[in-house]
Amino acid sequence: MADQDDDRTLRTAIERLRVKPGSDLVLSKRATDDDFGMTKDEALERLAETRSRIDVLQQRLYAESRRSVLLVVQAMDAAGKDGTIRNVLTGLNPAGIRVASFKAPAGPEAQHDYLWRVHQVCPSRGEIVVFNRSHYEDVLVVRVKSFVPEDVWRRRYGHIRHFEELLGDEGTTVVKVFLHVSKDEQARRFQERLDDPEKRWKFRAGDLDDRALWSEFQSAYEDAINETSTADAPWYVVPADSNSRRNMAVGEILRATLERLDPQIPEPEAGLDGVKVV
Amino acid sequence: MADQDDDRTLRTAIERLRVKPGSDLVLSKRATDDDFGMTKDEALERLAETRSRIDVLQQRLYAESRRSVLLVVQAMDAAGKDGTIRNVLTGLNPAGIRVASFKAPAGPEAQHDYLWRVHQVCPSRGEIVVFNRSHYEDVLVVRVKSFVPEDVWRRRYGHIRHFEELLGDEGTTVVKVFLHVSKDEQARRFQERLDDPEKRWKFRAGDLDDRALWSEFQSAYEDAINETSTADAPWYVVPADSNSRRNMAVGEILRATLERLDPQIPEPEAGLDGVKVV
Numbered sequence: 001m002a003d004q005d006d007d008r009t010l011r012t013a014i015e016r017l018r019v020k021p022g023s024d025l026v027l028s029k030r031a032t033d034d035d036f037g038m039t040k041d042e043a044l045e046r047l048a049e050t051r052s053r054i055d056v057l058q059q060r061l062y063a064e065s066r067r068s069v070l071l072v073v074q075a076m077d078a079a080g081k082d083g084t085i086r087n088v089l090t091g092l093n094p095a096g097i098r099v100a101s102f103k104a105p106a107g108p109e110a111q112h113d114y115l116w117r118v119h120q121v122c123p124s125r126g127e128i129v130v131f132n133r134s135h136y137e138d139v140l141v142v143r144v145k146s147f148v149p150e151d152v153w154r155r156r157y158g159h160i161r162h163f164e165e166l167l168g169d170e171g172t173t174v175v176k177v178f179l180h181v182s183k184d185e186q187a188r189r190f191q192e193r194l195d196d197p198e199k200r201w202k203f204r205a206g207d208l209d210d211r212a213l214w215s216e217f218q219s220a221y222e223d224a225i226n227e228t229s230t231a232d233a234p235w236y237v238v239p240a241d242s243n244s245r246r247n248m249a250v251g252e253i254l255r256a257t258l259e260r261l262d263p264q265i266p267e268p269e270a271g272l273d274g275v276k277v278v
Numbered sequence: 279m280a281d282q283d284d285d286r287t288l289r290t291a292i293e294r295l296r297v298k299p300g301s302d303l304v305l306s307k308r309a310t311d312d313d314f315g316m317t318k319d320e321a322l323e324r325l326a327e328t329r330s331r332i333d334v335l336q337q338r339l340y341a342e343s344r345r346s347v348l349l350v351v352q353a354m355d356a357a358g359k360d361g362t363i364r365n366v367l368t369g370l371n372p373a374g375i376r377v378a379s380f381k382a383p384a385g386p387e388a389q390h391d392y393l394w395r396v397h398q399v400c401p402s403r404g405e406i407v408v409f410n411r412s413h414y415e416d417v418l419v420v421r422v423k424s425f426v427p428e429d430v431w432r433r434r435y436g437h438i439r440h441f442e443e444l445l446g447d448e449g450t451t452v453v454k455v456f457l458h459v460s461k462d463e464q465a466r467r468f469q470e471r472l473d474d475p476e477k478r479w480k481f482r483a484g485d486l487d488d489r490a491l492w493s494e495f496q497s498a499y500e501d502a503i504n505e506t507s508t509a510d511a512p513w514y515v516v517p518a519d520s521n522s523r524r525n526m527a528v529g530e531i532l533r534a535t536l537e538r539l540d541p542q543i544p545e546p547e548a549g550l551d552g553v554k555v556v
Contacts, residue, residue, distance in 0.1 A: 063479065085371075086372075090369060090370070090371060094368065094370065094372055094375045094377050095360065095379065099373040132373065187555045190555040191555045194550055198543070201341065201545065201547075205547060208553075211555070265476070265479055267479065268478035268479040269482055269483060272481060275486075277468040277469045277489070278465070
């Protein structure tokens with residue numbers, strides 16, 4: 001992928017994954033299996049290049065210590081949240097990267113508004129933070145399973161837009177990816193986990209209950225994405241049936257985000273010219 | 279380093295870096311330039327192997343989600359804290375690794391006891407956390423610069439032993455490394471930072487003030503290490519004049535810690551035999 005035209009074509013394809021504000025996303029019209037015209041090996045090679053580039057940009061972001069990046073990762077089960085995070089971020093300096101994973105709120109988390117625990121683990125200056133699940137669960141599973149009434153979860157879209165606007169205004173670039181897997185591919189992956197003794201511990205009988213609510217979850221995702229994909233905190237719908245292309249695409253999105261920020265190594269202290277250490 | 283004898287010899291050499299309780303460490307008698315009988319390339323190759331092994335053990339620790347590891351990294355300036363952390367941890371899954379960096383306490387941090395902010399960022403179950411500086415600064419720089427009176431910092435050795443005992447009892451294995459650099463090597467590295475326009479931003483004139491207090495810092499390190507190197511939360515004095523051997527040695531220490539823990543993939547849920555996903 002040294003070719004400039006290929007690079008431009010790929011960037012355009014990735015940019016098409018973005019959900020433009022007001023565009024009324026319909027998930028069933030979005031591909032789950034786009035290969036971006038790449039073989040698996042080409043996708044792996046491209047991701048390796050992208051990681052090197054992200055590494056350089058991350059070091060600058062960390063040295064600059066002025067701005068930060070928040071990447072939100074959401075998906076149905078088995079779409080590959082863990083695998084994506086591992087493959088895109090492995091190789092970066094752990095001092096500048098942090099992954100925050102959200103489970104069902106418990107203890108003090110459950111005694112506060114749903115953004116309280118999220119706010120606490122937002123990136124500090126210079127950091128890239130990845131959310132494995134996020135505050136979006138509070139308009140997804142919470143809605144589908146009726147944990148709160150509709151008038152409560154409906155107001156949350158506004159909270160979330162405002163919260164992410166605050167983050168953006170104060171120096172944190174927010175970007176969000178939905179890993180879009182097909183229902184058939186999910187079945188295949190669940191069955192693989194069940195049938196492989198090394199992987200079975202990852203499977204919970206409850207995973208099948210969520211699968212039974214597939215269309216309700218898809219609707220909840222559509223609404224959440226349509227309501228919160230803003231110019232400054234966009235959602236990308238990433239085809240996730242192929243692991244290699246999914247990882248490649250998420251790498252591209254993170255890289256493009258960092259390139260737009262264009263972080264700079266800070267100026268040295270004044271008065272250091274000619275200093276000799278004794 | 280496929281040879282079993284070489285492996286045993288190295289493990290023994292690494293184990294000799296440990297400060298046994300009651301052994302009365304004298305830093306000037308500890309090497310800063312031990313090469314462990316390895317060339318630079320051999321050290322790099324060994325670290326690459328070690329990282330792969332740590333990766334496997336980390337995945338098990340994360341899957342097990344029952345215990346955790348805290349690696350404390352302390353050193354004089356330019357001994358290579360950042361470089362060590364980067365080189366030992368890069369390549370691991372960022373979802374199971376976290377680096378906590380401590381600067382001078384400010385705001386609410388300064389309004390609590392010195393272990394308050396430290397406790398908050400200790401590892402959760404399944405995590406490996408690395409402290410870049412730590413609560414030890416509260417018996418090091420705080421002592422050398424007389425930020426608190428002697429009767430205050432002297433009591434802290436006991437607090438720290440008890441705090442680390444709590445962590446150990448509750449499932450967190452604590453291991454601590456002091457990156458031991460010579461005063462000459464520090465001078466060489468400072469000068470290099472000053473002379474290289476790409477690195478100069480890392481240098482602060484205040485770094486020279488700390489260098490002027492070299493022997494006071496060495497004494498403070500000796501006392502802190504002697505007072506807190508316990509059987510369950512040991513200190514290792516790692517020769518740090520060579521970056522490649524330093525990184526290799528810290529990798530060995532982390533690997534050996536994880537091997538002793540021997541984390542296990544959990545058992546799958548019962549009742550999943552023969553389940554078919556539809």
